Amino acid sequence: MSTLLEVKNLSTYFYTQDGVVKAVQDVSYEVAKGETIALVGESGCGKTVSALSIVRLIAEPPGKIVSGQVMFDGTDLLKLPQDDIREVRGAKISMIFQEPMTSLNPVLTIGRQLTEALELHQRMNKKEALKEAIRLLKLVGIPHGERRIKDYPHHFSGGMRQRVMMAMAISCQPQLIIADEPTTAVDVTIQAQLLQMIREITDRLGTSVILITHNLGIVARYASRVYVMYAGRIVEHGPAAAIYHNPRHPYTVGLLASVPRLDEARKMRLEPIKGQPPDLIAPPVGCAFCPRCSQADSQCQTNGHQLVEVEPGHFTACGVVCKEARYG
Amino acid sequence: MSMAEDAVRTEAVRPHHTLWGDAFIRLRRNRLAVIGGILVLLIALAAIFVPIFSPYGFAQQNLDAIREGPSWSHPFGTDELGRDVFTRLFAGARTSLMVGIFTQVIVLAIGLPIGAAAAYAGGRADNLIMRFVDVMYAFPDILLIILIRAILGGSIYMIFLAIGLVAWVSVARLVRGQILSLKQRDFATAAKAMGAPGRYIVWRHLLPNSLGPIIVLVTFGIPRAIFAEAALSYIGIGIKPPTPSWGTMIRDGYDLIFSAPHLVLFPAIALGILMLAFTFLGDGLRDALDPRLRR
Numbered sequence: 001m002s003t004l005l006e007v008k009n010l011s012t013y014f015y016t017q018d019g020v021v022k023a024v025q026d027v028s029y030e031v032a033k034g035e036t037i038a039l040v041g042e043s044g045c046g047k048t049v050s051a052l053s054i055v056r057l058i059a060e061p062p063g064k065i066v067s068g069q070v071m072f073d074g075t076d077l078l079k080l081p082q083d084d085i086r087e088v089r090g091a092k093i094s095m096i097f098q099e100p101m102t103s104l105n106p107v108l109t110i111g112r113q114l115t116e117a118l119e120l121h122q123r124m125n126k127k128e129a130l131k132e133a134i135r136l137l138k139l140v141g142i143p144h145g146e147r148r149i150k151d152y153p154h155h156f157s158g159g160m161r162q163r164v165m166m167a168m169a170i171s172c173q174p175q176l177i178i179a180d181e182p183t184t185a186v187d188v189t190i191q192a193q194l195l196q197m198i199r200e201i202t203d204r205l206g207t208s209v210i211l212i213t214h215n216l217g218i219v220a221r222y223a224s225r226v227y228v229m230y231a232g233r234i235v236e237h238g239p240a241a242a243i244y245h246n247p248r249h250p251y252t253v254g255l256l257a258s259v260p261r262l263d264e265a266r267k268m269r270l271e272p273i274k275g276q277p278p279d280l281i282a283p284p285v286g287c288a289f290c291p292r293c294s295q296a297d298s299q300c301q302t303n304g305h306q307l308v309e310v311e312p313g314h315f316t317a318c319g320v321v322c323k324e325a326r327y328g
Numbered sequence: 329m330s331m332a333e334d335a336v337r338t339e340a341v342r343p344h345h346t347l348w349g350d351a352f353i354r355l356r357r358n359r360l361a362v363i364g365g366i367l368v369l370l371i372a373l374a375a376i377f378v379p380i381f382s383p384y385g386f387a388q389q390n391l392d393a394i395r396e397g398p399s400w401s402h403p404f405g406t407d408e409l410g411r412d413v414f415t416r417l418f419a420g421a422r423t424s425l426m427v428g429i430f431t432q433v434i435v436l437a438i439g440l441p442i443g444a445a446a447a448y449a450g451g452r453a454d455n456l457i458m459r460f461v462d463v464m465y466a467f468p469d470i471l472l473i474i475l476i477r478a479i480l481g482g483s484i485y486m487i488f489l490a491i492g493l494v495a496w497v498s499v500a501r502l503v504r505g506q507i508l509s510l511k512q513r514d515f516a517t518a519a520k521a522m523g524a525p526g527r528y529i530v531w532r533h534l535l536p537n538s539l540g541p542i543i544v545l546v547t548f549g550i551p552r553a554i555f556a557e558a559a560l561s562y563i564g565i566g567i568k569p570p571t572p573s574w575g576t577m578i579r580d581g582y583d584l585i586f587s588a589p590h591l592v593l594f595p596a597i598a599l600g601i602l603m604l605a606f607t608f609l610g611d612g613l614r615d616a617l618d619p620r621l622r623r
């Protein structure tokens with residue numbers, strides 16, 4: 001499979017009154033054509049910011065992409081002029097946002113919002129675009145499209161709205177969909193339906209997906225590879241099965257231990273990770289997870305960060321684990 | 329067919345409630361707003377039809393019947409030139425309503441794009457525009473209107489323009505504030521992520537969302553413009569005779585307030601009622617369109 005998107009050494013900072021927030025530091029990942037990868041991590045770890053940086057949707061100021069490259073189909077998106085990046089947004093890379101309740105414009109009809117991208121990017125006229133909108137609604141499982149396009153967002157439930165967002169996202173047959181916590185705001189049964197639908201549609205169209213989530217259950221089912229982020233950096237990445245069954249970084253281990261699993265014998269208690277994520281204005285010098293890590297040794301306070309391959313395709317940024325791997 | 333599909337079908341055909349439809353229902357429940365609306369409507373209809381069907385022209389003099397009190401042939405009496413006050417009053421209503429509406433058109437035509445442009449551009453351009461607006465705001469309205477009117481001259485259109493050129497600042501302020509806050513909303517980011525250009529987002533997404541407050545401000549702007557015109561006419565630099573204006577009528581009648589009080593009374597009451605009607609309507613619209621007041 002060929003690479004569609006390659007994010008190289010991306011750093012995005014926010015310049016606030018209190019100091020520089022290093023939201024994303026030296027992050028690299030790649031997505032192959034037709035592949036679904038997952039970015040996981042807790043709130044504030046930089047998952048969303050790194051994805052928004054790809055299509056340059058970081059509000060500037062206070063945000064700024066300070067370094068890195070985003071190679072998409074052979075071009076560096078970070079170097080494109082404003083007008084050209086707009087041609088990429090929605091047409092080649094589209095997004096699904098977390099909040100279906102607020103991501104649709106309340107005073108415009110669904111039809112109006114669905115046809116927007118079609119008219120902007122595909123240069124369709126109103127009639128063609130409306131016909132296409134009805135087809136798209138059917139594709140995402142909303143019946144009676146010809147009537148529904150006249151409805152407003154408040155006529156739709158959360159799950160239905162997320163379907164509409166999905167229809168908008170695929171309307172121009174993009175090569176990549178960035179789904180930023182697409183199912184966080186809907187309940188569990190709808191979650192499964194939506195994700196199944198995303199998978200079916202993207203499989204059929206050969207679309208790549210970056211799935212941003214904090215739900216590890218979702219990751220196991222829908223992503224082929226997983227990137228675990230902590231405090232603005234990628235601390236571990238590899239094939240989903242490897243991350244699941246053989247997590248190496250203590251943070252990943254802790255993350256997995258803190259969610260209930262249906263595929264293992266029932267444990268008495270879930271184990272939370274103790275402590276708080278670090279302040280991104282002044283992150284620890286060494287490994288960011290060091291203050292919360294039970295295995296940390298003296299070296300962890302001064303170095304870390306380097307991703308080392310511990311098994312084929314599986315990288316981890318833990319100094320302790322890497323030392324074991326080297327000597328053991 | 330299965331029950332599930334039937335359920336979907338009935339759900340899909342239930343009546344549409346658009347945002348504006350909902351607002352209209354709420355407006356109808358507000359008694360004062362309904363009274364205001366009806367009054368505005370009645371005055372507008374009377375302004376159109378009374379001068380057409382009246383047996384007297386609004387400038388038609390009858391020196392045999394001057395300063396007459398109300399009677400069957402002259403319900404509101406006659407003025408010092410024997411003109412029928414009833415006819416003149418509603419011809420004056422035409423002037424007032426025209427002032428109210430046309431100035432607001434000018435206000436929107438200037439204030440909307442400037443406010444939107446300031447918010448969209450941001451930074452130095454925004455600062456420059458808004459400081460200019462602040463300076464305009466600091467002057468008493470009537471003083472500026474008199475000044476601009478002195479420059480523009482005295483035709484009725486120039487009076488619309490003079491009032492409009494002063495009143496646009498509040499719309500510009502409102503629109504800028506609305507756009508700035510709406511810009512942060514998720515749907516604006518979503519539209520941006522779909523590749524919509526900034527101007528397009530402001531025009532197609534953000535302005536329609538601020539239509540409610542704009543409508544309210546315009547509704548309140550109408551009586552203010554009407555009053556400004558009446559004030560100008562009262563001090564003698566507004567509408568030129570023989571075009572009737574309530575301000576002129578009040579001034580002309582003022583000299584005779586003890587001998588023929590009806591000459592002041594009727595236009596003054598009419599002015600009061602019209603302003604009150606628009607204010608009630610504006611209050612009602614604000615309550616109906618403000619999502620925070622929704623129950």
